[in-house]
Amino acid sequence: MLDRLQIIKQRFDEISDLIIQPDIISDQKRYVQLNKEYKDLKALAEKRDEYLKLTGNMEEANEIIADGSDAEMVEMAKMELDEAKKRLPELEDEIKFLLIPKDPEDAKNVMVEIRAGTGGDEASIFAGDLFRMYTKYCEDKGWRTSVVDMNEGTSGGFKEVIFEVTGDDVYGTLKFEAGVHRVQRVPQTETQGRVHTSAATVMVLPEAEEFDVQIDMNDVRIDFFCSSGPGGQSVNTTKSAVRMTHVPTGLVAQCQDEKSQHKNKDKALQVLRSRLYEMELAKKQEIDAAKRTSQVSSGDRSAKIRTYNYSQGRVTDHRIGLSMFDLDGFMNGNIHKMIDELQLVNNTEKLKESEY
Structure with missing residues (x-):
């Protein structure tokens, strides 16, 4: 999942640079397409950042708990770790849903x-x-x-x-x-x-x-x-x-x-x-x-x-x-x-x- 998110982040950064280029702005069709892709990828890029921050905090909390030299810090680290463990599966589900290929028609009026x-x-x-x-x-x-x-x-x-x-x-x-x-x-x-x-x-x-x-x-x-x-x-x-x-x-x-x-x-x-x-x-x-029978x-x-x-x-x-x-x-x-x-x-x- 992280590998896919890294590719998405690279594409998001690329589009962020592209949509401010004058030749892209002047090409209405291209600009609309890139702007739509930018909005779609932005949500995933933000979830990736949250995921990396969350897993980073968990690693840091585990290190503090393993060290055990500061009782107050250990207690805070345990609380933070409990919250992160509760949030992590929710965040993973949110990312999985965002990674589902979108129907290109969905954005249309x-x-x-x-x-x-x-x-x-x-x-x-x-x-x-x-x-x-x-x-x-x-x-x-x-x-x-x-x-x-x-x-x-x-x-x-x-x-x-x-x-x-x-x-x-x-x-x-x-x-x-x-x-x-x-x-x-x-x-x-x-x-x-x-x-x-x-x-x-x-x-x-x-x-x-x-x-x-x-x-x-x-x-x-x-x-x-x-x-x-x-x-x-x-x-x-x-x-x-x-x-x-x-x-x-x-x-x-x-x-x-x-x-x-x-x-x-x-x-x-x-x-x-x-x-x-x-x-x-x-x-x-x-x-x-014919390929699949969708309930909805x-x-x-x-x-x-x-x-x-x-x-x-x-x-x-x-x-x-x-x-x-x-x-x-x-x-x-x-x-x-x-x-x-x-x-x-x-x-x-x-x-x-x-x-x-």
Whole structure:
């Protein structure tokens, strides 16, 4: 482990020198890549320093205890040694997890698409609840959210809502939210108090940069149309909404959230690029899945991953069998523990693989 940490420290020092060079700063793509690598390696470099300091202190404490000439120093050394012995296995585990090869997609921003599934109006209301849950969670994380497109339900919520999330390691955090979310509750419109089951599908697409996916604009059909829904005087009078169709694949992306046609066009292109990128990523994940069966899969939009049971105040993630009983808090964005557990299970699986 120390040998690997020494190599990482050398690379960290190398990048520390590189990212302040004028030619690197002027090369945006190279600078972004190196800056990301710098942040990843910084955590490991700091853990290495802590590890070396800790083991050094343990050696020093053992020498003082072995010498035994100063009773007071011996007592202090024993206390320090006990604390260090308690910390050392924790630190080693932290380093092992940091040494797990990271998915290069994890650092990317994302496009989140929530679509109402079975359940009619209640499914649309639930899709709206999920949108609120995620936006509150993102706000708590200090991430920025921006609505790209929405199609409101007839009784509230959304038939479909697409929003962008930007911040640190967004895809790596949210990717396990992809799949079918099921809700069991008595709808507001239900007069006899019967529990209904509805569903919504969540897709989490890593946002593709221009250098990730090259789109030939000759392959894209662009249509302009009037926005629908709330939006003031310009709605239904100005063709500011944009729909893009990638002819070779049939993929469609649209945006009508901005008043500017130009801004809508940029956002629609961003969504289209992310969807094309996700297609390629899905193929890669399929190949990876054939090599190993991960308990916490990501990207399978047909898999039922979680149930929200309102009568029992319970939310259950079926992949890891974890149930939480603070449903109100969960729906208000307090989903940190669930996401942490999903990441922990996934990292533990990766750690086991790396040991064989």
